């Protein structure tokens with residue numbers, strides 16, 4: 001490995017103190033900062049590794065810091081901090097600030113991922129399977145990484161941060177990090193072992209042992225070149241007044257391929273009365289918490305609760321369900337279509353708001369299906385004017401595609417499907433209220449429909465190929 005990467009130091013004591021005022025201001029503004037709405041009251045250092053010497057022209061620190069948000073315990077974040085005398089204009093958007101005192105006094109610190117050199121350092125460490133301080137850069141021995149791939153930071157709105165290398169690989173660096181097995185690495189590795197072609201197989205990853213706990217900090221995967229995500233494609237078709245049912249059906253097939261591979265390779269369990277009680281109790285609890293957080297939900301709470309009660313009633317009659325590992329946060333933005341027309345599923349991290357333990361629990365596959373059904377509805381209701389007929393055709397085609405591969409049509413289980421969709425719509429209301437208040441009306445409109453409907457099961461599966469049913473403009 002290169003000379004520059006080989007120098008590792010633990011943090012000097014004053015490092016975090018000198019960065020503290022700058023990070024307090026900068027961190028809460030980041031899209032991936034999970035603790036929005038509560039001020040950061042301080043930082044504690046979990047780990048510091050100097051990847052490029054800070055007394056050189058360009059320094060680079062890898063930090064894991066806990067952002068205290070008293071009185072609640074704060075989250076831990078992975079930061080890559082570049083250090084320079086001054087920032088060239090092209091790096092202006094990456095500025096964190098000018099350090100006043102401490103070991104970096106007089107220097108400028110910035111978000112290093114915007115800068116090609118620090119990004120190259122990470123890829124080089126993965127390529128050479130470096131061990132730097134507590135950071136373990138590991139690679140699938142059967143996959144090669146060519147040296148010298150040119151990095152560029154992905155600028156899309158993300159929960160984490162990604163760098164594309166030469167259109168060959170994409171490295172996702174997790175931002176809010178928690179100890180334990182991370183499904184974003186665990187599930188794609190399991191699917192790769194199973195030979196599932198719908199998920200890019202991890203090439204390399206960054207792990208760390210921090211304060212005695214194991215962490216996954218990043219995953220490098222093949223980059224699907226020229227791909228568009230399902231959300232962009234759906235909006236494009238909607239804007240043209242075009243049907244998306246053919247793609248929705250292909251997405252249903254891809255989802256079923258992933259589910260069947262996961263069920264083959266990882267344990268499945270039967271959910272009986274007790275587990276179902278726990279599951280519905282969780283749904284009701286999330287509803288209660290959501291109505292506290294978002295008062296606009298309150299009028300709909302009784303209608304939404306009755307959906308969960310219908311599920312509890314089925315369980316009480318002795319109905320059981322099979323649960324397995326699932327994607328956990330499936331929506332159109334997590335699906336990539338290659339120029340050759342193949343669909344890939346990405347981002348197996350699960351819902352960021354849930355604990356790692358919850359995200360790794362086996363779930364009914366209808367959880368993911370509900371996520372995608374919601375996503376068609378999201379696209380249709382973010383269009384102007386809303387296009388519920390378009391969403392209906394996509395939802396039907398998606399279920400049909402799923403049934404073709406798995407042998408199970410999701411619509412034959414309407415009570416659980418409706419409960420999962422309702423739970424997801426409630427999650428989305430909270431997510432939007434916290435991250436994108438302008439979008440709140442989209443899941444709220446679904447909540448209104450789900451609460452006002454009397455819970456009658458959806459109509460039987462419609463034909464696979466229906467003509468474009470986008471509602472004409474009123």
Ligand SMILES: Nc1ncnc2c1ncn2[C@@H]1O[C@H](COP(=O)(O)OP(=O)(O)O)[C@@H](O)[C@H]1O
Nearest residue numbers: 158159160161162170200221222223224346347
């Ligand atoms: N293997 C890949 N090939 C091409 N683009 C990808 C790949 N993985 C992710 N992306 C792009 O990067 C974006 C962010 O990836 P994602 O895993 O969803 O991150 P996050 O967890 O931060 O939301 C995706 O929306 C997609 O556009």
Ligand SMILES: O=P(O)(O)O[C@H]1O[C@H](CO)[C@@H](O[C@H]2O[C@H](CO)[C@@H](O)[C@H](O)[C@H]2O)[C@H](O)[C@H]1O
Nearest residue numbers: 158159231329331332333351374375378428431
């Ligand atoms: O992709 P992430 O893991 O960051 O997921 C989070 O953000 C998503 C938005 O970017 C959010 O998805 C919601 O909005 C989508 C449109 O932007 C829509 O397609 C999804 O159906 C809807 O849930 C997701 O919920 C959140 O976890």
